[in-house]
Amino acid sequence: xxxxxxxxxxxxxxxxxxxxxxxxxxxxxxxxxxxxxxxxxxxxxxxxxxxxxxxxxxxxxxxxxxxxxxxxxxxxxxxxxxxxxxxxxxxxxxxxxxxxxxxxxxxxxxxxxxxxxxxxxxxxxxxxxxxxxxxxxxxxxxxxxxxxxxxxxxxxxxxxxxxxxxxxxxxxxxxxxxxxxxxxxxxxxxxxxxxxxxxxxxxxxxxxxxxxxxxxxxxxxxxxxxxxxxxxxx
Amino acid sequence: xxxxxxxxxxxxxxxxxxxxxxxxxxxxxxxxxxxxxxxxxxxxxxxxxxxxxxxxxxxxxxxxxxxxxxxxxxxxxxxxxxxxxxxxxxxxxxxxxxxxxxxxxxxxxxxxxxxxxxxxxxxxxxxxxxxxxxxxxxxxxxxxxxxxxxxxxxxxxxxxxxxxxxxxxxxxxxxxxxxxxxxxxxxxxxxxxxxxxxxxxxxxxxxxxxxxxxxxxxxxxxxxxxxxxxxxxx
DNA sequence: GGGAGTATGGAACACGGTTCCAAAATGTGT
DNA sequence: ACACATTTTGGAACCGTGTTCCATACTCCC
Numbered sequence: 001x002x003x004x005x006x007x008x009x010x011x012x013x014x015x016x017x018x019x020x021x022x023x024x025x026x027x028x029x030x031x032x033x034x035x036x037x038x039x040x041x042x043x044x045x046x047x048x049x050x051x052x053x054x055x056x057x058x059x060x061x062x063x064x065x066x067x068x069x070x071x072x073x074x075x076x077x078x079x080x081x082x083x084x085x086x087x088x089x090x091x092x093x094x095x096x097x098x099x100x101x102x103x104x105x106x107x108x109x110x111x112x113x114x115x116x117x118x119x120x121x122x123x124x125x126x127x128x129x130x131x132x133x134x135x136x137x138x139x140x141x142x143x144x145x146x147x148x149x150x151x152x153x154x155x156x157x158x159x160x161x162x163x164x165x166x167x168x169x170x171x172x173x174x175x176x177x178x179x180x181x182x183x184x185x186x187x188x189x190x191x192x193x194x195x196x197x198x199x200x201x202x203x204x205x206x207x208x209x210x211x212x213x214x215x216x217x218x219x220x221x222x223x224x225x226x227x228x229x230x231x232x233x234x
Numbered sequence: 235x236x237x238x239x240x241x242x243x244x245x246x247x248x249x250x251x252x253x254x255x256x257x258x259x260x261x262x263x264x265x266x267x268x269x270x271x272x273x274x275x276x277x278x279x280x281x282x283x284x285x286x287x288x289x290x291x292x293x294x295x296x297x298x299x300x301x302x303x304x305x306x307x308x309x310x311x312x313x314x315x316x317x318x319x320x321x322x323x324x325x326x327x328x329x330x331x332x333x334x335x336x337x338x339x340x341x342x343x344x345x346x347x348x349x350x351x352x353x354x355x356x357x358x359x360x361x362x363x364x365x366x367x368x369x370x371x372x373x374x375x376x377x378x379x380x381x382x383x384x385x386x387x388x389x390x391x392x393x394x395x396x397x398x399x400x401x402x403x404x405x406x407x408x409x410x411x412x413x414x415x416x417x418x419x420x421x422x423x424x425x426x427x428x429x430x431x432x433x434x435x436x437x438x439x440x441x442x443x444x445x446x447x448x449x450x451x452x453x454x455x456x457x458x459x460x461x462x463x464x465x466x467x468x
Numbered sequence: 469g470g471g472a473g474t475a476t477g478g479a480a481c482a483c484g485g486t487t488c489c490a491a492a493a494t495g496t497g498t
Numbered sequence: 499a500c501a502c503a504t505t506t507t508g509g510a511a512c513c514g515t516g517t518t519c520c521a522t523a524c525t526c527c528c
Binding site: 219 | 345412426440444457460
């Protein structure tokens with residue numbers, strides 16, 4: 001390991017010098033292509049024309065590498081989120097959806113964006129959420145709990161929705177999987193599963209992104225109500 | 235693999251016969267003790283006085299085994315959830331908290347309870363949620379979206395809150411980790427992170443379970459409002 | 469009691485994370 | 499310029515894991 005982490009491109013060193021940034025960048029490419037299990041240090045080393053040992057000089061281990069890669073792609077969400085001059089609620093919504101869409105493009109990352117935040121972009125996300133929450137009329141002592149709750153929702157529910165695709169998606173398409181699952185639901189005993197047996201068509205037709213926004217809107221509605229309890233929206 | 239899966243204890247076979255149930259039971263014990271990475275087929279086989287090969291006759295692979303184990307412990311939540319005769323909202327809340335507490339006792343399981351539901355207890359959970367949602371005044375066409383949203387919240391946010399402990403908890407205690415994270419937040423530039431830098435004490439003092447219920451209550455408040463828009467609760 | 473099918477368990481295979489270390493490249497003091 | 503210390507490289511080797519293979523043992527049924 002380097003004594004000084006991230007000595008960075010200060011002009012010194014060789015031209016083809018390795019760095020955490022370069023390694024993470026290459027890792028993201030492989031992760032997008034092959035998923036977490038497909039990423040190996042040997043393969044990554046080959047892409048970078050080096051050996052596995054060299055990588056360990058810059059990166060502690062695979063867990064850290066994947067965490068860094070996940071935080072890296074999370075950063076894309078901020079570029080995507082619009083900076084409209086609307087209410088805090090609308091901005092929270094837009095930010096949340098930007099994160100979801102970003103993770104949707106990098107499914108392996110969804111389950112690695114964790115809390116409490118320690119990496120750069122996760123910190124940035126939580127801070128942005130907290131700042132927006134503070135702009136609602138919510139009393140200050142609830143800022144932390146509500147902000148983290150929203151943060152948990154965004155990353156947790158995104159992971160729930162997105163991760164299964166990387167697992168089953170390898171062999172079967174999403175549609176085929178849903179159809180098969182719907183069939184299984186239909187075969188259940190209506191006495192034991194009254195709800196599921198009459199909900200199979202919804203399962204087949206549902207849109208993942210709508211699922212995310214449905215819960216998000218419930219959450220934000222609840223927030224609005226707590227922030228300004230006297231005025232329920234139309 | 236057996237031709238007929240789950241021929242079950244019908245009295246036939248040898249006394250020390252293996253079965254998926256027995257294997258999953260032993261796996262849960264090891265998972266509780268050693269976590270997902272600590273569970274190996276060799277160790278599990280030793281516990282059961284057999285070899286790794288025998289296990290593969292009953293279980294497809296490790297992924298399936300862990301999924302079955304997670305679904306198994308999820309079942310405990312139903313025994314824990316009270317069957318009060320209150321409103322649907324209160325019952326949803328109690329059920330959600332029971333799931334959280336259950337997963338909290340088996341941290342490895344949290345990230346493996348996934349949706350859409352295919353395993354027994356995950357199906358049961360979603361059905362229960364759907365049935366309760368249907369008891370609110372919500373229009374039928376929204377039942378599926380709202381039920382799955384709540385389901386996603388429960389499992390997704392639980393995973394977010396609980397999983398990190400299995401990762402960092404191995405070496406450091408939760409308190410030490412939070413203190414260290416809070417210190418890092420304090421060192422951030424207030425210009426870049428206005429929210430985090432003034433929220434460090436909340437981070438140190440927060441209770442994980444409260445975090446879960448905070449978001450849950452927001453969600454359920456939003457649900458109540460949608461279900462009966464005219465009567466905002468006190 | 470013998471034969472078909474079921475189930476077992478231990479050895480072997482393939483492969484991945486990680487460590488090790490000798491060599492190369494770079495920087496430093498003289 | 500030149501030795502020396504330090505940083506960085508990269509490939510081989512170590513270790514352990516999931517998984518497969520297969521000879522053996524056990525049941526059941528005729």
